[in-house]
Amino acid sequence: MDPLVLSRWQFAITTSYHFLFVPLSVGLGLLVAIMETLYMNRRREIYRRMAVYWGHFFLISVAMGVVTGIVLEFQFGLNWARFSRYVGDVFGPPLAIESWAAFFLESVFIGVWLYGRKALSIRMQVFSIWMVTLGAMLSAFWIISANAFMQEPAGYVLRNNRVELVNFLAVALNHKALYMCGHTILACIVTTSFFVLGVCAWHFLRNTAEQDFFRRSMKLAILTGLVSLLGVIVLGHFMARDMAQHQPMKLAAAEAIWETRTDGRESLFAVIDEPARRNKVDITVPWLLNVMVFDSLQGTIKGMKPLQEEQVVLSGPGNYIPPVTLTYWSFRLMIFSGITMLLLLLVLAVTVFRRKIVLPRWFQWALIAAVMLPHIANITGWIVTEVGRQPWAVYGLLLTSAGSTAGLAAATALSSLILFTLIYTVLAFIAASLIIRQIKKGP
C-alpha cells in the first residue's frame, strides 16, 4: 500500500473523530455558561440543575476533544514532514498562538471550574466557564485561520523553497478564515442545539417527571438553534460566492459542472462519470445556481474542463480535478441537512412557543433522529472543503503528494492507522454509552 494514501486516511479518520466531539464542546460550553449566568443572576435552582446536567455531556465531549486534538497536532510532523517544512513559517504561528491564547485558557479554567467549586465565589465560577467557552471558540478561530491559508494562501512570499510569512494580519484575518470561522462555530452551536432537542424529545416521549426542566432546555435550544442555523446558511451562501472567485475548481466539482455554464441551472441529481469527464444523468432546475452564487440571475460558472487546461498552463501537466462524485454529493448532503433542520426548527418554534399544543409522537421521534443531521452536515462540509481542494494541500502551491513524509514505510503508516482507528472507535463507543446513560438517568 502507498504510505501517502495511508497517511491521508489517517488524517481523515482522526480529524473526523476530533470533529465529532469538538462541536459539542464548543456549543455545550456556551449553553452551560449561559445557564450558570442565569443562575447567578436569578438564583433559581432550575438553572443550576440545568448547568449540572448539560455540564456532564460537556465534560465527556471535552475529554474526547482534547485527546483527539493532540494526535492531530503531532500528525503534521509524523506523516506530513515535507508539508510542515514547506508551510511551517506561515502555518505554525497561528498554531502556536492557538496554544497560548486558546488551549491554556480552556484547559486551565476547566480545571478550576470543575475542582474549585468550594474555593471559588459564584462570580469566579461563572467567569471560569466563560473563559473555557472563550478558549474553545478562539481555538476554532486560530486553527481555521491556519486552514484558510491552505484554501486561499495570503500574506506570504515564496523564498528558500518554502512559503514565508510577510503579512501576519493577512493570514489571521484572511477573509476566507472569517467566513469559515463563522460558519464552523455557528455549526457547532447548531450541532449542540440539536443534541439538546433530541434529548428533550426523548424525555417527553418517555413522559419522565422533569417536564419543566426539559421544556426550558428545549426553548433555549430552539433559540440558539434557530439563530445559529440562519447564520450558518447566510454565511454558507457567502462562502459559495467566495469559492466561485477564489477556488473555482472546487465550486465546479461541488456542482458537477464540466463545461462552463451560463444559464445558472442548479444540478439536483447527477450520475457522474469521472474518467469520461461528463455526467451521465443530470437533473437540473433553472436559475437556482446563479441565485446561490451571485445573488442574481446572471453569471458564468467555469467548468472543470477549461479550468483543468488553465491549471496545466500554470502548474505543468497533471490532473487538477478533485474527486467529483464525493465533493458533489457531500455538498448536497450538507445543504439537504441544513434545510431539513431549518424546517424542523421552524415547526418546533411555532408549536412550542404557542404553549398548549403538544408535539405529536412522530415529530418527537424525528427530533431524536435529527441529532445526526448536524454531524452529517459537519463531516460532509469538511469533505467539500478538504477533498474539493485536492490535488492541492496548499491551493496552487503545494500538492498533497509532495507534502507527505519522505521515506515513511508503508508498514509503519499502516500500523499507526490501525492503532488510532481502533482506539478511537472503542473510545467513541464508550463515550456514546456514557452519554446514553446520562440521558436515561435524567437530571
Add this chain to the structure above:
Amino acid sequence: MDLPTFWFIIVAWLLAGFFFLEGFDYGVGMLLPFLSKEEAQRRMIISSIGGVWDGNEVWMVSAGAVLFASFPSWYATLFSSLYIVFTLILCGLILRGIGIKFRNLREDHRWRAVWDWLICTGSFTAAFFWGVVVGDLLQGLPITDQQVFAGGIRDIFTPFSLTAALAVVSLFLLHGAVYLNIKLSGDVLGKLKRLLPIIFLVALLMAAVFLLLGYLRLGMLCSPAELILAGLAVAALIACGISILRKADLTAFWASGTVILLIVSLVFTFLYPRVLISTLDPRWTLTVQNASSSPYSLKVMSVVAIFFIPTTLLYQAWTYWVLRKRVEHSDRY
C-alpha cells in the same frame, strides 16, 4: 542574542515546564494502582491532579506548536524520524487522559479498576518514550542531507536512549511521589511514605547512570556549563533525599522539580547550537540557524509571546493557588 537562539530558549523553557508539571502528573498516574486498593483513596489520588493536569498538558501541546512555528525543519524531521516513538506517546496520552476523565463517571468497581490500570500504563508509556526522545536528541539520528531518517529501529532504541528513558521514568516517579506527599492527607499517605525512600534511591541511581553514560558515550559534561548544571542537578537530587528524611515535604517537591529543570537545561546546553544531530555527517546536522523560521515570523511570534506568556503564567499560577489545599477524604467531585 539573535532571534533563533531566543526561540531555542523558549522551546527549551516550554519543554522544561512540561517535564516539571507533567512530570508529577505522570508520576501520580504511574503510582495510582500501587498506593491503595480502596476506592475513596484512589479518588483522592486522582483529585490531587484532577484540577491541574489539563493545564499542565498544554505545556506539551504548546511546546509542539511552538517547535512547529519557530523551527519547522526540526519539528518535521524529529517527529517523522521518531514516528513510532511519538505514536506510542500519543497512545499513552490518549488512554491516560480519557482514563482520568472517565473513571469517575460510573459507580462500577471493574470499570474503575480497568481505567486505573490504563492510567498507569498510559502514564508510563508517555514518560518512557519521552525519555527515548531525550536520549535520541542527545545522541543524534542518522539524518540525510534531505533531512530524511535513514536508519532503523536500532538507531532509535539504543542502550543510551533506553537508559535515558528509565531515568526519566524514575525521576517522574519521584516527582509524582513527593507531589502526592504535599497534596494528600490521611491514611493514604502511609504507603506512600514507605515507598518514598525506595523511589528516591532508584531515581538517584538512574540519574547517575544516565549522566555517566552521557559522559562516556557522548562526551557530555565536558564544558564548564554542562558540568555546573550536572553538579547542581545531583546536589538538588541529594537535597531532595535529605528533605524526604527530614520530612520537609514542600522542600522535597521543589528539589525534585529543580532536578528536572536542571537536567532539561543540561540537555539543551549540550545541544546548542545544534537542534538535531546527524550521525551520518556533521554537515547535515540541523542547527538553530538552518532549521528556524524567517526573521519576520519569529518577530511576530515574539510580540505575541511577550503578551501571552506572562498572562498565561499568571492565571495558571492562580489556579494552583485556588486549589492549594490538601485533598481530604470528604472531598467529592
